[in-house]
Amino acid sequence: MKDTSALALQRLSHVYVGDKGASLAVEDIDLSVAKGEFVSLVGPSGCGKTTLLSLMAGLFPPTAGKVLLGGEPVKGPTPKVGYMLQQDYLFPWRSIRDNAAIGLEIQGSKSKASMKRVDEWLKELGLEGLGGRFPHELSGGMRQRVALARTMVTEPEVLLLDEPFSALDLHIKMQLEDVVVETLRKLGKTAVLVTHDLSEAAAMSDRVIVLGKNPGHIRKEIKVPDEIKSADPITARKLPGFQVLFEELWAELNAVDRKEGGGDA
Numbered sequence: 487m488k489d490t491s492a493l494a495l496q497r498l499s500h501v502y503v504g505d506k507g508a509s510l511a512v513e514d515i516d517l518s519v520a521k522g523e524f525v526s527l528v529g530p531s532g533c534g535k536t537t538l539l540s541l542m543a544g545l546f547p548p549t550a551g552k553v554l555l556g557g558e559p560v561k562g563p564t565p566k567v568g569y570m571l572q573q574d575y576l577f578p579w580r581s582i583r584d585n586a587a588i589g590l591e592i593q594g595s596k597s598k599a600s601m602k603r604v605d606e607w608l609k610e611l612g613l614e615g616l617g618g619r620f621p622h623e624l625s626g627g628m629r630q631r632v633a634l635a636r637t638m639v640t641e642p643e644v645l646l647l648d649e650p651f652s653a654l655d656l657h658i659k660m661q662l663e664d665v666v667v668e669t670l671r672k673l674g675k676t677a678v679l680v681t682h683d684l685s686e687a688a689a690m691s692d693r694v695i696v697l698g699k700n701p702g703h704i705r706k707e708i709k710v711p712d713e714i715k716s717a718d719p720i721t722a723r724k725l726p727g728f729q730v731l732f733e734e735l736w737a738e739l740n741a742v743d744r745k746e747g748g749g750d751a
């Protein structure tokens with residue numbers, strides 16, 4: 487039967503081979519993400535979160551198992567998947583508008599119509615009138631908005647978010663979490679977030695996957711209650727059930743640490 491999820495990992499394992507021999511990073515991971523769903527991956531350092539995102543993005547093939555995107559095997563990087571990272575990687579010599587258009591250039595789809603889309607995204611993300619400025623003239627939060635515009639302009643189906651807010655001040659980070667959730671919900675996009683911040687995972691997600699390590703594996707899946715996941719992340723944190731959810735995640739991560747000598751969450 488054809489897999490109908492937006493993104494699926496099936497019996498996925500990955501072994502890194504280097505000078506010091508082979509090491510099993512993740513083993514036997516099964517995960518299905520539905521279209522429009524927001525899933526977070528949390529777990530101790532070294533449990534394989536970035537490895538999983540890289541495999542989802544098709545940056546390298548898994549040692550065993552499959553990654554499916556819309557039911558089709560991922561064979562390499564594809565424009566259907568967008569990536570947002572902790573660093574914004576804006577080019578300092580390019581204007582904000584030209585930075586936001588870089589994905590289009592790489593795809594060879596830069597045109598008058600697609601540049602109109604760039605302008606619309608800059609406006610949508612609160613950057614109207616700043617297209618002619620340069621990255622050094624913008625704050626960290628605004629630069630991450632440009633990075634989000636650059637990603638959204640290429641119209642990916644799935645967004646992979648690798649700690650994109652971790653370098654930002656708390657209130658900027660919370661504002662941006664809201665912007666990302668609102669944008670993805672409006673367009674029905676699918677997202678997978680890697681974060682060390684349990685509050686962020688709880689406030690943004692429909693589902694949180696807690697990973698264990700040695701090798702990386704799925705330890706527990708925690709569904710976010712409806713009242714929390716239907717609120718925006720800032721409001722979600724104020725709801726009575728939020729603390730309960732946070733405590734559940736906290737207890738689970740501490741259990742990983744006790745069992746596996748975890749490292750930072």
Ligand SMILES: Nc1ncnc2c1ncn2[C@@H]1O[C@H](COP(=O)(O)OP(=O)(O)OP(=O)(O)O)[C@@H](O)[C@H]1O
Nearest residue numbers: 502503504509511530531532533534535536537538
């Ligand atoms: N290129 C590589 N070569 C060899 N081993 C690697 C490589 N990349 C990652 N690993 C190992 O694979 C395991 C998973 O690493 P990964 O970076 O995916 O974990 P992580 O959960 O993202 O960690 P962190 O939270 O610290 O970013 C670790 O044991 C790591 O040392």
